[in-house]
Amino acid sequence: MASTEQKRMPENQITIYYNPEINKHKKTVAHAKSIDDVLAIPFENMPEAYMVWTNIWDGIKGNPEVIFDQDHPKYDEIVKGQISNFEDWRNIILHNKDMIVAPIAIRGEDVVICERQTEIYKLMEVAK
Numbered sequence: 001m002a003s004t005e006q007k008r009m010p011e012n013q014i015t016i017y018y019n020p021e022i023n024k025h026k027k028t029v030a031h032a033k034s035i036d037d038v039l040a041i042p043f044e045n046m047p048e049a050y051m052v053w054t055n056i057w058d059g060i061k062g063n064p065e066v067i068f069d070q071d072h073p074k075y076d077e078i079v080k081g082q083i084s085n086f087e088d089w090r091n092i093i094l095h096n097k098d099m100i101v102a103p104i105a106i107r108g109e110d111v112v113i114c115e116r117q118t119e120i121y122k123l124m125e126v127a128k
Contacts, residue, residue, distance in 0.1 A: 014123055015039045016114070017046050018103035024117075028103045031117040036124065043097040053090045056104060059111020064089040066113060069101040 016032055018025040020042050029040045046052070060066050064083045068075060078096055083089045093100065103114040107123040114120055 012107065013037060013039060014105060014107045014120070015041065016103050016105045016120075017041050017043055017100075019043050019098075019100070025103050028105075028114045028117045028120065032105065032120045035120070043100055046097065048094060050090075053093075054086070055106060055109060056111050057086050057089065058109065059106070060113070067093065067101060067104070068099050072099045074099065 014032060014036055016029055016038055018029055018040060020026060029038065032038045033040070056067070057064070065079060068079045074096065079092060079099065082092065101113065101115065105112045105114050105120055105123055110123055112119050112122045
């Protein structure tokens with residue numbers, strides 16, 4: 001269940017979902033925090049709320065597999081060709097968070113999959 005703080009996030013708040021065990025993810029969060037107000041939430045604590053997931057779904061604009069690590073050993077079995085709708089996609093993610101390829105940054109309705117630290121700037125440009 002999402003916390004009250006999460007439900008009432010200001011429109012300009014950046015939220016980053018990430019894996020704190022991956023150095024590249026931690027660097028992305030640190031980079032983002034050095035330039036703006038950021039709420040960082042580990043993947044394991046990601047809310048199951050539809051609002052969060054529909055925002056991410058809409059933000060990746062019809063490319064549901066972009067969020068998954070295609071080099072992950074389970075990718076072909078669990079993801080490839082298995083996503084026909086939002087519910088399939090959401091269920092796969094909720095049960096396989098270890099397959100998320102990069103931090104997911106959100107500001108308002110804008111979503112960026114941060115495969116590089118500097119991709120956080122895409123959300124900075126949106127705020128202007």
